[in-house]
Amino acid sequence: MASEPSRTSPTSRSSRTVSAWRPPVAGVVEVFHARFTEYAYPMHVHEAWTLLIVDTGAVRYDLDRHEHGTPHDTVSLLPPHVPHNGSPVTAEGFRKRVLYLDGTYLGDELIGAAVDHPDLRDPLLRRRVGQLHGTLVRPGEELEAESRLMFVGERLRGHLRGDPVASPRAADPVLARRLRELLDERVVEGMELREASALVGAHPAHLVRAFSAAYGIAPHQYLTSLRVGRARRLLLEGRTPSEVAVATGFYDQSHLTRHFRRLVGVPPGRFRAG
Incomplete structure (x- = not known):
């Protein structure tokens, strides 16, 4: 933590x-x-x-x-x-x-x-x-921070080795699907990028690029979308935003509110009241 x-x-x-x-x-x-x-x-x-x-x-x-x-x-x-x-x-x-x-x-x-x-x-x-x-x-x-750090490190290594140009996007739909399945299984618990890379046997940079190329969304954005979708259902069942935040894998209620407002257009309390 x-x-x-x-x-x-x-x-x-x-x-x-x-x-x-x-x-x-x-x-x-x-x-x-x-x-x-x-x-x-x-x-x-x-x-x-x-x-x-x-x-x-x-x-x-x-x-x-x-x-x-x-x-x-x-x-x-x-x-x-x-x-x-x-x-x-x-x-x-x-x-x-x-x-x-x-x-x-x-x-x-x-x-x-x-x-x-x-x-x-x-x-x-x-x-x-x-x-x-x-x-x-x-x-x-x-997960987002780990992904961003990976691309920062990749570019730093490129500069120090004399070639700062980033690697091209990699098309690998099978690899992308395997990561999607892992994220689907770990919506609440979440998953570190390094753990996912070890499980599928791929470099983290290649894994993120393959997923983004296949689905048009970064892995952390996909996971957040799944969590917000679950939050919507729980709010409609009458659960409070604080309960929903814990049940869907968000750090706290403000973390839920920030992403919920961005993806749904209103904060979870207003969505529940409506």
Whole structure:
């Protein structure tokens, strides 16, 4: 279960606002969102890969005795065990979002390439990292987060190996049907992408692409649709939204409400009353 984000309030002399938590998503050690003005990081290291995007302002940092920067359209990837620091470029400071990924997530053989080119100018990668953060702040969206992280990692590996072009969509209707059957069996319990990949014997990226190509919808969207469909039936039987959320696999009532409103057009309470 995801731990609640911890926060600090801005101080009187300088602004420092932080949210940090560890989501139940394989490969993600920590999510860290921060707004700093005057604060500067001293030289330090991480055991994890540091995947950084800056939403406002800019950060300058030294990595392996070379200076780098992070304008808003850049994704920065700092390798584990390599010293670096960080400070705001201007007096306005910066607002950043960081993912700390397990030290084995990208492989030690890619550390050298990350040291040489830590700042990646790739609009698609930048957008995908932002979407992943948007998913990670919402409890109950682990399958979606795992899928988005997989595509982010795939593109990062491509950059570090000199070929950032994403793999083409894969047509494999048999594989897609096998995943659909697994999701149909596990509507309430849900399923991790890695578990599904192991059960069907396919790489997670190929599995998601095959499913999306066959059905025109991502696996996490398909599972959510099934859950909302079950929720409709239970609401029409007179069950309360809070009861229905638990019975259909949603994290809590607000999680149910968000998806129910998006797919049905009204919140579950109004649907039940009508």
